[in-house]
Amino acid sequence: MKKILAIGNSFSDDATRYLHQMAEAAGIETKVVNLFIGGCPLERHWQNIETGEAAYQYRLNGKTTERMISIDEALREEQWDYIVTQQASHDSGWMDTYEPFLGLILDHIRQYTGQHMPQAELLLHETWAYETGSTHSAFMRYHRSQEEMYDRLKKCYYAMAEKYHLRLIPSGDIIQEARQQEPFRVSEGGISLCRDGFHMNIPYGRYLLACVWMKTLFSVRASELSYVPEPEEGEEPADEALLARIRQIVDMAGR
Template sequence: MKEWKMLAVGNSFTQDSLYYLHDLAKAGDIELKAVNLYIGGCSLERHWNNVESDAKEYMYEENGESTERYVSINEMLVEDDWDYIITQQASHDSGIKETYFPYLEQLVEHFKSNVPNAECLLQKTWAYEQDSNHEEFPRYHCNQQQMYNQLSECYEEAAKRMGLRLIPSGDVIQSVRKKKPFRYELGEKSLCRDGFHMDMIYGRYLLSAVIYSFLFEKDIRENTFFPECAEREGIEVIKQCVYKMLNP
């Protein structure tokens, strides 16, 4: 059986996204090595600067587990035969167009020149919770819908310009926020744990479910993995929303 290999050049939002991915893949009979290069809040500009300086500033995380190993992007690109390389903008810059280029273009060209057989993808991140106290939320007038609209426009334009597939994580999150039991404005669960990072169970499961379904074209409704301490109602709502968003 082929082992799929994924490298994410990311930040804490990528950390949330990959947390349950290996578990879902295993339950779906897929062998997967999912590596995240983690620097909290890391932007596309900083990623590119780190490429140029060959900075060993990324904590190496594999299959949802952190290590004490610190690596550079350049060494990781040639460490394995990657099938996928995923990156994304830092959340605070996600809706600001001028923060994407030229850095995304430089990064993708660098990825492709070093790993020509890998598919490069963008992950569309998400808007903060409605009452988030994130210090950068005022850039979006502390308005979740405005942040979502702006980041959607930026990501979609960037993906089109670069010819990359866009993983629609932010879209699914915005859709699930309208469903019981995740209607936060009605006093139900928030998908965030602190106003911007994803909830440790439902939010992280949602993100991994999106990536699993998107990359491997699997029906998430048939996947048997179930996070510990989760309630079935919430997981089933997420499964249905993921399936519908990826199979319109």
């Protein structure tokens, strides 16, 4: 069994919503935990480590639970294979919001994993730029430009990954690439990968993220994936042609 711990917010919630089910359909047994606080930045993650506060809602295999937990309690819970963190989207393009907090968080986790789970790999999850026309209050920090936000956050994530010798889960890159492809060109009337201007579309945006995580963590090509998300309450079944297009985009990304 592969065990994945995400220390994040609603963006890691989007990323992990289908991951367990997608891996299961591919014959990979997983436990996927997301430590959730909406909009939580690195600075607050570090503050929560310092206080030991059980401030996170424990989300297991894409499902919400009532359990509240601290980061250290979550670290002790399992022999994790992958531990993933990220910056909050609103701060993602501002280098001065990453430090010293990311370094402190990584040092804290590495002190524990070095003693108790040396197999654990730490990764950064590259978040994504807001949709064109997003009404998110923080979008003005990027002059309401998706391209500016993407360029800034990419620079930050790549710099931090290099500094701390971390692999990057390149969700932001692949989402931006998908936005240049049919049928996701919003400027031409295409389908938005966001549901509200910043969180991922259900199911297509979340499906894309799960494909990216499968490719990064398990080296599984998206074309090999058979999982089809079950419709959420009130949602239409997923269009399998669109899912196939997403798999194609993920496989082609970075070539």
